[in-house]
Amino acid sequence: MNTVIEAALGQHYTSLTADGSSTQGGTELVTEHTFRAAMAALPTGVSVITTPDGDGVWGMTVGSLTSLSLRPPLLLVCLHRGSTTLELLAHQGRFAVSVLAEDQHEIANAFARPRTRGTAASSCTTADGLPVVAGAVAWFTCRHQHTYASGDHAIVIGAVEHAEHRPGEPLLRHASRYRRLH
Ligand SMILES: Cc1cc2nc3c(=O)[nH]c(=O)nc-3n(C[C@H](O)[C@H](O)[C@H](O)COP(=O)(O)O)c2cc1C
Structure with missing residues (x-):
């Protein structure tokens, strides 16, 4: 990620892992698959x-x-x-x-x-x-x-x-x- 954008995002910076899940401050967030599936419920x-x-x-x-x-x-x-x-x-x-x-x-x-x-x-x-x-x-x-x-x-x-x-x-x-x- 571009360093200017990283700086702008500050503490909200999120990193992606190989299995598509994300971490924020070391805590695992929702996986890409789960997020996509839940958002698909929104018409x-x-x-x-x-x-x-x-x-x-x-x-x-x-x-x-x-x-x-x-x-x-x-x-x-x-x-x-x-x-x-x-x-x-x-x-x-x-x-x-x-x-x-x-x-x-x-x-x-x-x-x-x-x-x-x-x-x-x-x-x-x-x-x-x-x-x-x-x-x-x-x-x-x-x-x-x-x-x-x-x-x-x-x-x-x-x-x-x-x-x-x-x-x-x-x-x-x-x-x-x-x-x-x-
Ligand atoms: C119904 C539908 C909605 C989509 N909505 C988005 C969207 O909001 N943002 C996005 O980045 N791609 C969206 N996509 C995927 C892009 O249309 C697709 O990746 C496209 O090839 C991107 O073109 P480009 O990367 O050459 O600019 C959508 C695709 C479909 C079929």
Whole structure:
């Protein structure tokens, strides 16, 4: 871990062991498997973050989209720290978030896999100068405001410049499966 980040985390610094469990001050914490399984009980929406990449589109599927502030309007997503998307967002300075509709699970899978990302980019249209997923139930365009590293992920905060929504049901993720509201 980067020493600046280690210093910022101070006493909350957590180290990973080979079996995926964590220690904090020598005390063993919950294993990765148990944590993942328990968090899978929490239903989430499924969104795709997109940003221009040369002439094309770079995107990534996230379940961690959260509204952060109303005044000013801010949102956040949590991205793993090895993520190419994380680097690109900060570099490009702007990004879009599309909240997927209930029939868009193939797009969610495609943007979660590097190999199929290129084909999934064809599902995007342009709005407010950024790529957004056509047919999404909502989309936001954002200016990158901050990235805060914590653990093996980083919190990316976007200042929302434009937001749209349309009637329609969202795609959900629960217990490691895609679900519909009805
Ligand atoms: C439903 C779903 C939700 C996901 N949510 C997140 C998330 O919130 N944060 C994250 O870092 N990865 C998440 N992932 C995994 C990323 O989409 C996947 O690792 C992607 O390939 C990362 O791209 P990158 O590392 O090239 O930037 C999710 C995947 C799926 C299928």
